[in-house]
Amino acid sequence: MLRDVAAPEIGPGEVLVEVHAAGADPGVWIMMSGRPLAVRLAAGVKQPRQPVLGRAVAGVVAAVGSKVTRFRTGDQVYGTAESGSFAEFTRARERRLARMPANLTFEQAAAVPISAVTALQAIKDARVRAGHRVLVIGAGGGVGTYAVQLAKQRGAIPTGVCGPAKVSLVRSLGATDVIDYSQHEIDAHGVLYDAVIDTAGNRPLSLLRRVIAPTGVIALVGGGHAKGAILGGFGRQLAAPLISPFGRARVTGVTAREQHGDLDELTGLLESGAITPVVGRTYPLAEAADAMRYLEEGHPTGKIIILVRR
């Protein structure tokens, strides 16, 4: 439902962004639904404290606060918003914005902030190096499409796990091997990986441990938004430091930190063509509810984008 609301007011270290495109991801669905329940502590107990949804944004700077030094009116920027990006204007902290890659459309740029930043941090947390065998579970989704490309870009050997509809996409992103999970489970081939990046979050840890090399790292990114009333999939990520010492390999829970340093690094990789956003579907702002329903089904291809200005 579209509603007229006042443009957000910015503080000294903030930027008012005229939104051109916004990214939708499972985190938006979690904030909207208030599930799992633990999220309500941050998002609002009875209803969302922030009524406008959306965090990832690409747009044009409309105004800057008195302490902002890196941007001025008219700059094209992308990053993470504070006040909801499914809107014509949003408020963002300067430190969560970066200059938009010159070769991307707003639609493509809005596909980067949350998902590619998470993938980059997962690759770093999993200590992926050249020559490593890397298993990316959920390789056709928002985070996974970047994780495959970033692993490849580092000289690693990525294997993607996805459903049958995404096998050729995942291969085209640079995966050396692709496991179609409708045909084989991840331990079917007896391969041991140096890193497992799990964005799908629906396999038991015991199975992930069966495919990791003794010196490898299991990076838990996603938990599947429908599981567990109170903690949902977050429980496993939170428990990672506790369970890691008891068993083979290291287990780490990835918690994305949205800062411009990672976006600046991604800008370089995007402009050089080393990585490319995969935009699966685009919805106009008036149809954002349809985008959320599609996301809830749990099988999007790449990123879902809300187009605010054409």
Ligand SMILES: NC(=O)c1ccc[n+]([C@@H]2O[C@H](COP(=O)([O-])OP(=O)(O)OC[C@H]3O[C@@H](n4cnc5c(N)ncnc54)[C@H](OP(=O)(O)O)[C@@H]3O)[C@@H](O)[C@H]2O)c1
């Ligand atoms: N830790 C953090 O800071 C952080 C940040 C961002 C996101 N996340 C979380 O990470 C997860 C993934 O995010 P996302 O944006 O990539 O979600 P997404 O775009 O919805 O992608 C999820 C992917 O998982 C695949 N999938 C579903 N069941 C699967 C299975 N059994 N085996 C392998 N793949 C399967 C889906 O496609 P197919 O089944 O068709 O292959 C889909 O492509 C979410 O739970 C999200 O909340 C965490």
